[in-house]
Amino acid sequence: MPETIAGEAIRVLLVDDQPLLRMGFRLILEGEDGVVIVGEASNGAEGVRMAAALKPDVVLMDVRMPIMDGIEATGLITQSGSCSRIIILTTFDLDEYAFAGLQAGASAFLLKDVGPDELVNAVRVVASGDAVVAPRVTRRLLETYVRSLPPLATPPPADPLLEDLTPREREVLEAIAEGLSNAELAHKFFLSEATVKTHVRRIFTKLHLRDRVQAVVYAYESGLVVPSQGQDY
Structure with missing residues (x-):
């Protein structure tokens, strides 16, 4: 039986400025039991508004978009206290803008040429909140992010x-x-x-x-x- 949240379908919001990509993701996800597309946005600002109104479980968020990019939109959604979890969509394995997504609050990263099974699994895993999607992209981003941190002259104060x-x-x-x-x-x-x-x-x-x-x-x-x-x- 497909995984759902508390017996309900996983609600997904698509945010990408390319209609054909949104259509492709919609066709893949709507073909799965327990997953429903609640809306589509063509830029980050629209995505922020729709996330607040529709309260999706998962947001598939493009990085490069007009008006507001996906990193800023991700930060605004997570800072608002929203329970929506965000998957950043990247064009390249190590998209320079995707690094900022870590601190903006993204839950995972996927390449735009992701296979259907991997996309569906990513949505289910991120929606569950149990683990992060970490095949090729998230793990490499974490590794590069960690290694890019400047050495500290003195240890940071203990939290x-x-x-x-x-x-x-x-x-x-x-x-x-x-x-x-x-x-x-x-x-x-x-x-x-x-x-x-x-x-x-x-x-x-x-x-x-x-x-x-x-x-x-x-x-x-x-x-x-x-x-x-x-x-x-």
Whole structure:
């Protein structure tokens, strides 16, 4: 049975200035049970307005658009307190604008030439909030983002929120920053996946994080994890 949110269809908003691409995504997603397209926008500003009005579960967001680009639109949607999760659509593996999407609050990245199965899986996974989509694009963006951080002369001040984490939760957060999946976390810490999911949810709640992408960025920006040029992610 296709995955839905609380028994309801996953509501998707398409934001792209190319009608043919929107049509292609619509045809793919509407062919799936448990997924419904609630609207289409041709620029970021329109996407922000429609996200507020329609409250979609997932927004497929293009990067380069007229009036307002997808990065600014992503930031406005996430800063508004919206529960919508955003997947940034990129043309190239390492789109220069896509890096900013990490800090803007995007939950995942996909190439525009993504296959139908990968697109549908991405929407379902991001809608579930359980994990980040990390095949070829998200992982490479994270790696390059982390390695591009300038070395700090002095460690950043400790975030008081980190004090709310238990020792185990700190260990899990550090492992998330290494890119480990729930299954890999369970194996690493000799825990059940259900217990791992509980730890991950508590970490997100305590640190006010939306998903794993934000958790990775937070771990490095807070100084909890220090990037190493020689590290293999």
